[in-house]
Amino acid sequence: MTWSGPGGVPTRLLEHLWYTVVTVVIAAAIAVPLGLWVGHTGRARWLVSVANSLRAVPTLGLLFAVSLVVGPYIPGDLAFTAPSIAVLVLLAIPPILAGTYAGIDAVDPSARDAAKGVGMRGRQVLWQVELPNALPLLLSGVKSAMLQVVATATIAAYLGLGGLGRYLIDGLAVSDIGEAAGGALLVGLLAIVLEGVLSLLQRRVVSPGLTGRTARGSQDGDDAPQAEAPADAPVDVRG
Template identity: 65%
Template sequence: MIAAILEWLRSSDTWSGDSGLGARIIEHLWYSLLAVALASLIAIPLGLWVGHTGRARWLVSVANSLRAVPTLGLLFAMALWLGPKIQSDLAFLIPSIIVLVILVIPPILSGVYAGVEAVDPATRDAARGMGMRGLEVVRQVEIPNALPLILSGLRSAFLQVIATATVAAYIGLGGLGRYLIDGIKTGDYVSTAGGAVVVSVLALLVDGLLALVQRAVVSPGLTVDSTRASRTRSRRRGMSAVDAEVASNGEPSRSEPVLPETNRRIPS
C-alpha cells in the first residue's frame, strides 16, 4: 500500500487538470483561510473585550462547548436549512464555511482571552499611569504581551480547520476531501489514503510555517516570561517544575534548574 501511495503521489496524472492534486490543495487552503479569517473577525475582538474588561467570561465557556458539536451532523443540518434558500453555487459553500467558522472560533477566542487575561495587572496600571486610555492599553500593552497565546490559538485553529475541511466534500465541494469521499465510494483506497496523507502533511507544513512566524514576531522575553509564569502557576497547583515546563513548552528546561522546595536557582 505504501508503494502504491508513493506512486500515486508521483504520478503526473494525479497533479494535472482542474481536479488534480494541486488544484485540490489550493481549494482546501482557500476554504481553511476563509474560515479562519471570518472566525478571527469574530473571536479576536470578542476575546480582547472579555479579557480586557473581565465581563461575560461565560462566552468563552459557551464557545468551548461548541467543540462537542458533531461537525458532520451540523454540516448536513446547515446544508438542508440554508441550501434551498440560496439559488447559486454558494448554496454549498456558505453552509460549509459557517460550520468551519463555528469549529475554529473556540481556539482563537480562548487564546486571545487567555493571553489578555494573563497580562500582569501591574503592567496595565503602569500604562494607565502614563496616561494611556482603554484602547491604547489594549493596543500597545495587552496585545503585544498576549501575542504568544494569540498566535498559539491561531495555530490550533489552522490545524483543526485543515484537518476538518475535508467534510466540505460531503455536500459537493472540492478540496482534498474529494479524494477521501470519492475514493471510498469507488473503492480506490490508494487515492483515499493518499488524500489523507496529503491533508496531514499540509496541516504540519502550515503549522510549521506559523511557528516560524510566531518565533519571528514574538519577543523572546515574552516567551521566557510566559514560561516562567506557567511554571509558577503550575507549582502552586502541586505540579513539579519539570511537569510545569512540559505543560508550557512541550519539553523540560535544562538551562534553568530550579530547586523544587526552596524556589532558589542553582548558582551558575
C-alpha cells in the same frame, strides 16, 4: 489521483488551502475583537464558555443540518459552499476566542498598573501592553483553529465543498485505498506546513522577552570565553 485538470492535486490543494484561509480569517475577524473586549473589560466571560461548548457539537451532523436548512435558499454552487464555510467558521471561533481571552487575562496586573501610572488610557493599555503580551496565546489559538479547519474541511467534502477531502471520499467509494491514503497524506502534509508557517510567524511577531530567547542568548554569552589580560599588564595590588 492525477496532477492535472480540475480534479488534479494542485487544484484540490489550492481549494483546500483557500477554504482554510478564508475560514480562519473570518473566524479571527469575529473572535479576536470579541476576545480582546472580554479580556480587557472582564465582561461577558460566559461568551467564552458558550463558544467552547460548540466543540462538543458533532461536526458532520452540524454540516448536514445547516446545509439542509440554509442550502435551499442559496442559488448555484454557493448552496454547498456557503453552509460549509459557515460551519467551519463556527468551529474555528472557539479556539481563537479562548486563546485571545486567555492571553489578555494572563497579563501581569503590575504591567497594567505601570502603564496606567505613566498616563496610558484604557485603549492604549490594551493595544500597547495587553495585546503584545497576549500574542503567544492568541497565535496558539489561531494555530489550533487552522489545524482544526484543515481536518474538518476534509469532512465537508461530503457536501460538495471540494478540496483534498474528495480523494478520501471518492477513493473509499470505489475501494481505491491508494487514492484515499494519498488524500489523507496530503491533508497531513498541508497541516504540517501550515503549522510551520504559523510557528515562524509567531517567532517573528512575538517579543523575544516573552519567548525566553533573550534569556537563552544571555546564558550563551555568559559561557563564552573571557579575554585574557596581556602578560605585561600592570597588576593592582592595592588592598
